[in-house]
Amino acid sequence: MKKVTVIFITVILLCSLFGVNAFASREKVIDKVDLLTDTEEARLGEMIDSVYETYGVDIVLLLEDTYVSDIREYVENYYDNGGYAPDGIIFYISVYDRDWYMCTSGSCMETLSDDRLDDIFDQISGQLGNDDYYGAMHSFVSLCEGYVAEGPYVPTAMDFVMGFALSMCVVVPVAFLIALLIVFIEKRKMNTAVLQTNANEYIIKGSLDIKESNDVFVNSTVTRVPISSGSSGGGGGGRSHGGRGGKF
Amino acid sequence: METLEYRCPNCNAYLVFDPKSGDMKCDYCLSHFSVEQVKENNDTRGKAYNEGENAEAPEEHVHEDGYVSFSCPSCGGEIVGDDTTAATECPFCGNPTVITQRLNGEFKPDFVIPFKVTKEEAVAALEKLYKGKKLLPDAFTKDNRVKKVTGMYVPYWICDCVASGTVTYNATRVNTFSDGKYLTTRTDHFNVIRAGTVAFDNIPEDGTTKLEGIHTESIEPYDYSEMIPYSNQYLSGYVADRYDVPSEDVLERVAQRARASVEESFRDTVHGYSTVSRANGDIDISNGDVHFALLPVWMLNTKWKGNIYTFAMNGQTGKMVGDLPVDKGKFWKRVAMFTGIFTAIGAVIALFL
Structure with a gap:
């Protein structure tokens, strides 16, 4: 009994010493269609472990060859139910229809914002297009690591100016249209001579005699629309995710 | 004569x-x-x-x-x-x-509503009409003087009628509910029928070609409780015309207005639907008594930049109508001013968002 206790305590101590916990033990390179060699998988796994050990962020690569009707829901559930760290990203590739989807979770929704995900995909789309899956995965992990190391994007003064200028591009035309509407109403009030449209003033009080009042039911039409949670920042399985996807 | x-x-x-x-x-x-x-x-x-x-x-x-x-x-x-x-x-x-x-004879009016508003009050009302009109050219109020003020007894045909008909509407009642996964919309379609009658009393239409219908209609309504049998004395000091448009010629316009009112009355009885659109309808007008009456109108004319601006005032109630000129410069200045105000508000909101 003493031996068992000593072994258990030793394992716990070793885990805490080397920073290994339950999240780290999950499979993070899942290549169901053998697009990667074992060596490539091992190299990517090492890179992903390194990112996790340094930043506590999980990067999951999921390569499949199956048809999925709702990719976003599938990928979000895969990450949520896979026991991965709260902060992380999963990159899904399906060669069936050449779909890709990147789903972020926790702090990665900020560090790997939609703009950054677009940027990442722009940089790896060429490799994916040439079926260089290892190259694409390698670049993906490196780029993610770079952004995670950099932290959330901090807007610069130029961003502020550009954002303000963009807002003004909308505000000024809208302000002009509202102004035009107000002055047109003022202009309309300049002419008070208008023809009467009815003779309501001259209806004899109580003379309205409704002799027939029938409301006949004809038919019913029913439409059902799936409730969508939006393309980014939506909720899936109770957790919030960001994401980007498309075809390669 | x-x-x-x-x-x-x-x-x-x-x-x-x-x-x-x-x-x-x-x-x-x-x-x-x-x-x-x-x-x-x-x-x-x-x-x-x-x-x-x-x-x-x-x-x-x-x-x-x-x-x-x-x-x-x-x-x-x-x-x-x-x-x-x-x-x-x-x-x-x-x-x-x-x-x-x-x-005399067929041209003898049945009724008259005597003037209640004086000439001075009519001129003052026109000045009041100018007030607060930001688009009115400055020169129009400064240089402009009322050129002519005429108290007119305008010949009107006062028509009674009964409108009866049927109007059909297509209506829908929409219910939306969710089971968490799907949003279900159920739309019930109805065929709504309303039929009945509405009676009208004293719909006025002018019986003269000398005035624009837009003026004589827009100064309505008159208070018929003060309408009295015609007597020549009320005309002394005013201009009056006998009708030159026979009553038969105004009945179609009267019917047009009555039909619109019947449509509104029937529509007001259609409740409880998400959407209602008129499908078709058929409304007949049976004309009742038609009387010839002289009703009081102040006509005021002003001239500005070669154009004559005519204003009409109900000589009984004092309701004044007319078409005032618009200063194009002021129009665009006010557009620019409001654009500036709303842009400033938008800019402040954009800064804090």
Whole structure:
């Protein structure tokens, strides 16, 4: 009994010493269609472990060859139910229809914002297009690591100016249209001579005699629309995710 | 030609109808006589010229261009009108003259609503109409003076009718519910039918071609509780015309307005639906009594930049209507001002978002 206790305590101590916990033990390179060699998988796994050990962020690569009707829901559930760290990203590739989807979770929704995900995909789309899956995965992990190391994007003064200028591009035309509407109403009030449209003033009080009042039911039409949670920042399985996807 | 003028029994000056007191008033000695008094004593206090019976009756001259003139019974000056002019005044001596011949027989009005608003009040109302009009050219109010103010008894046809018909609507009732995964929308479609009748009393339509319908309709309504049987005395001091549009010609417009009201009345009884659209309808109008009445209107004309601007005022209720000119410069200045204000508000919001 003493031996068992000593072994258990030793394992716990070793885990805490080397920073290994339950999240780290999950499979993070899942290549169901053998697009990667074992060596490539091992190299990517090492890179992903390194990112996790340094930043506590999980990067999951999921390569499949199956048809999925709702990719976003599938990928979000895969990450949520896979026991991965709260902060992380999963990159899904399906060669069936050449779909890709990147789903972020926790702090990665900020560090790997939609703009950054677009940027990442722009940089790896060429490799994916040439079926260089290892190259694409390698670049993906490196780029993610770079952004995670950099932290959330901090807007610069130029961003502020550009954002303000963009807002003004909308505000000024809208302000002009509202102004035009107000002055047109003022202009309309300049002419008070208008023809009467009815003779309501001259209806004899109580003379309205409704002799027939029938409301006949004809038919019913029913439409059902799936409730969508939006393309980014939506909720899936109770957790919030960001994401980007498309075809390669 | 049969004309009539009313003279003050005290000073022999003209008597005119006074909107304030509702009496006949002498502007010279300020005597007042009730309309009934003047009516009863017309023979002794007034001076009537009856063609054929009175040697002093003025002779009517019909001109080629359609205008009609006759000599003023008072000063002999030429009074010009047309074949519908029923009351006017001499442009030389101001003598108010009622041409009773024009309001006889089929042209005799059934009713009249006497003036209640004075000329001064009409001019003041026009000044008030200018106020607060930010788009009005400055020069229009500064340089502009009212060129002509005319108190007119306008010939109106007062029509009763009953409208009956059926209107059908397509209506929907929409219910939306969610089971968490799907949003289900159930739309129930209905065929709604309403049939019935609505009765109308005293719908007015002008019976003259001299005024724009847009003016005579927009100064409605008149208070018919003050409408009284016609009497010549109310016309003294004002311009009046007999109708030159027969009642048959205004009935279609009356029916058009009545139909619109029936549609609104029926539509107001259709409740409880998400959407309602009119499918079809058929409304018949059966015309009732039609009366000829003279209703009071102040017509004010101003001239600016070569254009004549006409304003009409209900001579009983004081409701004034008209079309004011718009200063294009002011228009765009105000657009720029509002654009600036809303842009500033938008900029502040954008800064904090």
